[in-house]
Amino acid sequence: MEAAMDLMRRISPRESETALSALLTLLPDQSTHLLSQVDLPLKVLQDMDAGKEFILCEYNRDADSYRSPWSNNYHPPLDDGSLPSNELRKLEVEANEIFAIYRDQYYEGGVSSVYMWEDDNQGFVACFLIKKDGSRTRDGRRGYLQEGAWDAIHVIEVGLEEEGTAHYCLTSTVMLSLTTDDKQSGSFNLSGSIRRQMILDLPISEGHLCNMGKMIEEMEGKLRNSLDQVYFGKTREMVCTLRPPAEGIQLGGLPQN
Amino acid sequence: MADGGDEPEEAELGEKQKKEIAMWFLANAPAGEIQYVAKDIKSLLGDDGVYETAASEAFPVYNKTHLVSLEMPDRSGNVIITRFGEIDESNYLDPRTAQVATVDHIKQVCSNLRPATDEELPSFYIEGFRSALDAELCKYVDETYPKGTCAVYCTKGKDVEGPGSGFEFTVVISAARHSPQNFCNGSWRSIWKVEFKDDLQVVELNGSLQVGAHYFEEGNVQLDSKNECNDSTIFQSPEDNAISVMNMIRHHEMEYMSSLEASYLNLPDTTFKDLRRKLPVTRTLFPWHNTLQFSLTRDISKELGIGK
Numbered sequence: 358m359e360a361a362m363d364l365m366r367r368i369s370p371r372e373s374e375t376a377l378s379a380l381l382t383l384l385p386d387q388s389t390h391l392l393s394q395v396d397l398p399l400k401v402l403q404d405m406d407a408g409k410e411f412i413l414c415e416y417n418r419d420a421d422s423y424r425s426p427w428s429n430n431y432h433p434p435l436d437d438g439s440l441p442s443n444e445l446r447k448l449e450v451e452a453n454e455i456f457a458i459y460r461d462q463y464y465e466g467g468v469s470s471v472y473m474w475e476d477d478n479q480g481f482v483a484c485f486l487i488k489k490d491g492s493r494t495r496d497g498r499r500g501y502l503q504e505g506a507w508d509a510i511h512v513i514e515v516g517l518e519e520e521g522t523a524h525y526c527l528t529s530t531v532m533l534s535l536t537t538d539d540k541q542s543g544s545f546n547l548s549g550s551i552r553r554q555m556i557l558d559l560p561i562s563e564g565h566l567c568n569m570g571k572m573i574e575e576m577e578g579k580l581r582n583s584l585d586q587v588y589f590g591k592t593r594e595m596v597c598t599l600r601p602p603a604e605g606i607q608l609g610g611l612p613q614n
Numbered sequence: 615m616a617d618g619g620d621e622p623e624e625a626e627l628g629e630k631q632k633k634e635i636a637m638w639f640l641a642n643a644p645a646g647e648i649q650y651v652a653k654d655i656k657s658l659l660g661d662d663g664v665y666e667t668a669a670s671e672a673f674p675v676y677n678k679t680h681l682v683s684l685e686m687p688d689r690s691g692n693v694i695i696t697r698f699g700e701i702d703e704s705n706y707l708d709p710r711t712a713q714v715a716t717v718d719h720i721k722q723v724c725s726n727l728r729p730a731t732d733e734e735l736p737s738f739y740i741e742g743f744r745s746a747l748d749a750e751l752c753k754y755v756d757e758t759y760p761k762g763t764c765a766v767y768c769t770k771g772k773d774v775e776g777p778g779s780g781f782e783f784t785v786v787i788s789a790a791r792h793s794p795q796n797f798c799n800g801s802w803r804s805i806w807k808v809e810f811k812d813d814l815q816v817v818e819l820n821g822s823l824q825v826g827a828h829y830f831e832e833g834n835v836q837l838d839s840k841n842e843c844n845d846s847t848i849f850q851s852p853e854d855n856a857i858s859v860m861n862m863i864r865h866h867e868m869e870y871m872s873s874l875e876a877s878y879l880n881l882p883d884t885t886f887k888d889l890r891r892k893l894p895v896t897r898t899l900f901p902w903h904n905t906l907q908f909s910l911t912r913d914i915s916k917e918l919g920i921g922k
Binding site for chain 2: 370
């Protein structure tokens with residue numbers, strides 16, 4: 358498995374779907390593990406009843422159908438597809454509504470979905486997903502990107518403790534690809550994926566949604582900064598190492614960390 | 615699984631598929647990482663025979679794509695593995711020292727060196743132009759790329775004896791930086807086609823530039839950038855041509871470098887914003903604490919000015 362994960366870290370993020378598919382062919386008995394460890398760009402489906410799109414992932418899948426968080430129906434329809442309990446569904450509905458507003462504030466477009474399900478330890482797991490297509494033909498307001506995709510997957514395991522606190526374990530993955538074609542016949546593509554974890558014990562006086570939301574917001578901010586300053590910055594550093602800019606050209610702009 | 619008679623066929627298909635998968639991973643390894651990818655895929659394959667076959671086909675492709683340069687055994691310099699200097703699958707010409715290197719693609723080492731034959735080298739007339747250009751090229755690469763290697767190959771008309779016929783050179787620049795302990799690798803590749811059109815008395819330039827970088831500490835981020843450019847100048851003496859051509863190459867590569875810089879500078883404030891803002895328009899964090907009550911959802915919409 359280590360070899361498989363090492364390969365996924367080396368192959369270009371834009372080829373991750375092909376790479377994963379190849380690994381699944383090679384290691385069929387490791388498929389569950391591979392699918393849980395490797396994230397692929399998110400796909401969406403239209404919920405005809407609700408008139409909105411929803412995101413597909415392992416957490417809303419049952420057999421070959423996917424459950425929409427808007428109508429709670431499976432597409433294609435499934436007789437006894439698994440559903441969250443009534444209480445959890447209430448929380449799920451609220452989460453979807455609020456997360457949609459959060460999404461609009463930060464992403465100015467895109468699609469979001471939240472899925473929840475009970476786990477074995479009397480707690481529950483929530484999965485918050487965002488898919489943004491920032492290309493100028495879709496939701497890219499400023500028109501800078503020929504191609505741009507941001508996919509975020511946040512999985513939070515919530516364990517109920519005593520004394521009014523809960524234990525939150527957040528695992529976040531952001532997959533990103535952007536292509537600018539500003540020059541005559543050139544292309545510039547940066548793509549990447551990073552995964553981080555955050556574990557907190559928080560009082561539940563403000564409610565689970567508040568706690569989870571704040572964690573996700575903080576995490577997304579950190580990941581965005583990390584991608585921008587560290588990861589992209591490192592590739593830029595490499596280019597300047599390969600070909601040091603001539604004296605007199607100011608490098609300024611990026612912080613030195 | 616299949617019954618008796620079909621088994622040998624299925625096993626064969628499995629092998630072919632395995633080989634294709636191995637070849638895909640090897641060919642798609644980033645610059646400087648093929649040995650790591652090789653190690654991984656070999657252990658996953660669990661079949662050394664299939665791996666060896668895949669490697670013997672994939673490594674040459676990778677080496678040529680990435681313009682891998684190998685040190686020649688007599689320390690006279692590096693030989694670049696490229697289709698422009700390929701004598702055959704295992705032998706590559708180094709025009710500067712007029713030698714042919716035998717190469718082990720999988721081990722990525724030079725196993726033998728011999729002088730090039732007259733048939734493998736260009737004519738005296740052509741060599742005049744080639745070596746003049748090569749001299750200027752070396753100066754440029756030394757100044758510009760700390761770890762760069764370069765070569766000028768005659769790719770058309772190498773037997774032309776004098777004025778009256780056209781010919782073509784291919785200039786190759788390859789710079790790579792491998793820093794596996796820092797989880798960072800990168801490469802710069804320039805391929806310039808220089809066409810000497812005797813009838814029109816012009817020299818036409820076609821450049822294909824490619825930069826790649828990979829940073830993978832607890833993540834996987836890659837830069838992949840390409841650029842194509844054209845230019846032309848008049849046909850002159852070998853020395854003057856060399857200077858003109860190198861000036862054009864220098865100019866275009868510097869322009870490309872500047873555009874890369876500009877793309878990076880624009881990233882945080884403009885391009886990235888089309889994906890995700892740093893903060894909402896309100897410039898404050900999202901008011902999660904106001905979301906305890908259902909009905910407040912509508913109030914938030916008003917507060918944040920989204921009402922449509």
